[in-house]
Amino acid sequence: MGDTQFHMRIRQSSGHSNLLPEHITYNQKCPVYLQVDPGYFYGYVYFRQVKDKSLPRGYFQKSFVMISRLPFVRLLMEVCALIAPRYFEDGEASIEAATHEIDQWPSPMPGELLTLTLLGTVFQVHIPGQSNKSGAQVSPSSTSEHCISAKAYTSLTLNVLPSLCEVNIFKCFSPVISHIHLLWELVLTAEPIVVMATSPTMCSEMVQALISMITPLMYCADFRPYFTIHDSEFREYTTKSHAPPPVILGVTNPFFVKTLQHWPHIIRVCESPYFATSTKHKPKNGSNVKLVDSKPGVYTHYQPFLHKDKNILKKLLKGIQTKRPSEVQTALLRRHLLELTQSFMIPLERYMASLMPLQKNISPYKAAPVPQPFNPDEFLATLGTSGPQLTTGIKGDWMGLYRRFFRSTNFSGWYNARYHEVHQKLQALQLEALSFADMKLWVQGKQEVEVVDMILTIRRKLEQSEIENLPLSDSVRDQLQSRMADIICTLPDDLKTVLKTS
Known part of the structure; x- marks a missing residue:
C-alpha cells in the first residue's frame, strides 16, 4: 500500500x-x-x-x-x-x-x-x-x-494552508457530481448515509466533504469518517431492529455491503477519478447487493425537494472536459454550496431576529426578557415575501424542505445555539440599560434589603458575564461599577464597610 x-x-x-x-x-x-x-x-x-x-x-x-x-x-x-x-x-x-x-x-x-x-x-x-x-x-x-x-x-x-479543515470537495464529489444537490439535502436534513469506498483515505475524505457541504451551518448529527467492525458502536449502527440513526459512516470492509444494505442512502465511490454521468440507483429491499458492491453512484429512494442548478453542473462538467485545475473546481463548487446554504438559512435567521423583544421594552430593574418561541407554521407563512427565492434562482418545494429540516438534529442544534446567542444578547442589553439608569433616583424610598439585593445582583451579573463571555463592553462594566458605588453611598456606614470588603 x-x-x-x-x-x-x-x-x-x-x-x-x-x-x-x-x-x-x-x-x-x-x-x-x-x-x-x-x-x-x-x-x-x-x-x-x-x-x-x-x-x-x-x-x-x-x-x-x-x-x-x-x-x-x-x-x-x-x-x-x-x-x-x-x-x-x-x-x-x-x-x-x-x-x-x-x-x-x-x-x-x-x-x-x-x-x-x-x-x-x-x-x-x-x-x-x-x-x-x-x-x-x-x-x-x-x-x-x-x-x-x-x-x-x-x-x-x-x-x-488556505483552511483548517477543508478537503478537496470536487475530487471527492466528482464520481457523483450530478447528484450534488441531492446530497446537500441529505446532509442538511441529517439523513443516515453510508459511504462505501475502497480505501480509508477515500471514505474519510468523502465524509469530511459531506459534512462541510452545509457550512457555515454546523452538522450536528454523528459522523464517522472511518468506521470499522471493531468500533464500539458497531452493533448500535448495524442492527435492523430499528431505523438507522442520523449518522454518516465511512466504511471500506465489504462486510458492510450486506450488513448496511437496509440503510436508506448509500454512496459508493472507487478509485476512478470521474463518474460525472453516474446514475442514481433505487435498490429495493434485499436486492442489488452486487450492484452496490461494484458500481459507483448514489443508492437511495429519496426524492429531492429542489431542482438541480444546471448552470453550476454545466460549468463543472466543462471544467472536467477542459482539465480545469481541481482547486478551481473546488472553489466554484464550494461557493455554490455556500450560497445555497446561505439562501436556506437567511429566512431562518431573519425570523429568529424577529423573536427578539424590542430594546425599549428591556427594563434595567427587571430580569432580562426571553425570546418568543419558534413557531414553524408562523415561519413558513413568511416564505412568500422573504423566502429563499430572493437570493437564489433554484426552484422547488422549499416549504417541504424546511419541514423536513425542522425534524432534524441540525435544526435543533442550530436553534439551541441561536437561542443561546439571543439569550446572551438580551442579558447584555439588560445590563447596558442598568448601566445608564439613575440609581440615585431609584434608591429613594427603597428598603435597605432591596438596595443591598440590587448591589449583590449587579455583582453576580458582572461575574456571570465574565464566565459566559457576554458581549459587554468595558465601558458598560465600568459604568455598572459606578452605579454600585452610587447605591453604596446611600447606605449606613456599617453596611458600606461590609459591602466594600465582601
Whole structure:
C-alpha cells in the first residue's frame, strides 16, 4: 500500500467529557461549525505498509496516530504527515523533538493567524472568528502584515494552508457530481448515509466533504469518517431492529455491503477519478447487493425537494472536459454550496431576529426578557415575501424542505445555539440599560434589603458575564461599577464597610 493517510472520529466514554479551560475559551469565540465537541475525539492516522523480506511477514507495517479534540482536519493531517515518516525512521527521538516544539505553540485563538514551527516547517493558518459567519475562509496570504516571508526562514519550509479543515470537495464529489444537490439535502436534513469506498483515505475524505457541504451551518448529527467492525458502536449502527440513526459512516470492509444494505442512502465511490454521468440507483429491499458492491453512484429512494442548478453542473462538467485545475473546481463548487446554504438559512435567521423583544421594552430593574418561541407554521407563512427565492434562482418545494429540516438534529442544534446567542444578547442589553439608569433616583424610598439585593445582583451579573463571555463592553462594566458605588453611598456606614470588603 505504501503510505496512507486518513482520519477518524471516536465517541468518548460517558462521564469523561469535560473540556479543558482553553477549549471552553476557544468555543466561545469560534464559529459553531469549528467548535470542540466534548463527546468526541479525532484520530489522525498515517499508515505505512511496504515490502521487507527481512521481516517474518514480508512487510514493514506500522501506524502513527495523533489524537486531538480539535476538528482541524487539514492542519493536523499535515502535521501527522510531517512527524510520522520521521518516527518510522528515527523512532521515539523524533516524537520527543516534535512534542517539544508543539508544546511551544500558542493556544488556538479564533480571529488570529497561527504560525506554527515544527521539524523544519512553518505552518501558517487562519482560525475564523465568530464575526466570519459566512463560512468563507480567510487565506493567510491575504493577511500580508502578519505573513512570514520565505526569506525570514531561509532554512525552513513555509506551508501556508488556505483552511483548517477543508478537503478537496470536487475530487471527492466528482464520481457523483450530478447528484450534488441531492446530497446537500441529505446532509442538511441529517439523513443516515453510508459511504462505501475502497480505501480509508477515500471514505474519510468523502465524509469530511459531506459534512462541510452545509457550512457555515454546523452538522450536528454523528459522523464517522472511518468506521470499522471493531468500533464500539458497531452493533448500535448495524442492527435492523430499528431505523438507522442520523449518522454518516465511512466504511471500506465489504462486510458492510450486506450488513448496511437496509440503510436508506448509500454512496459508493472507487478509485476512478470521474463518474460525472453516474446514475442514481433505487435498490429495493434485499436486492442489488452486487450492484452496490461494484458500481459507483448514489443508492437511495429519496426524492429531492429542489431542482438541480444546471448552470453550476454545466460549468463543472466543462471544467472536467477542459482539465480545469481541481482547486478551481473546488472553489466554484464550494461557493455554490455556500450560497445555497446561505439562501436556506437567511429566512431562518431573519425570523429568529424577529423573536427578539424590542430594546425599549428591556427594563434595567427587571430580569432580562426571553425570546418568543419558534413557531414553524408562523415561519413558513413568511416564505412568500422573504423566502429563499430572493437570493437564489433554484426552484422547488422549499416549504417541504424546511419541514423536513425542522425534524432534524441540525435544526435543533442550530436553534439551541441561536437561542443561546439571543439569550446572551438580551442579558447584555439588560445590563447596558442598568448601566445608564439613575440609581440615585431609584434608591429613594427603597428598603435597605432591596438596595443591598440590587448591589449583590449587579455583582453576580458582572461575574456571570465574565464566565459566559457576554458581549459587554468595558465601558458598560465600568459604568455598572459606578452605579454600585452610587447605591453604596446611600447606605449606613456599617453596611458600606461590609459591602466594600465582601
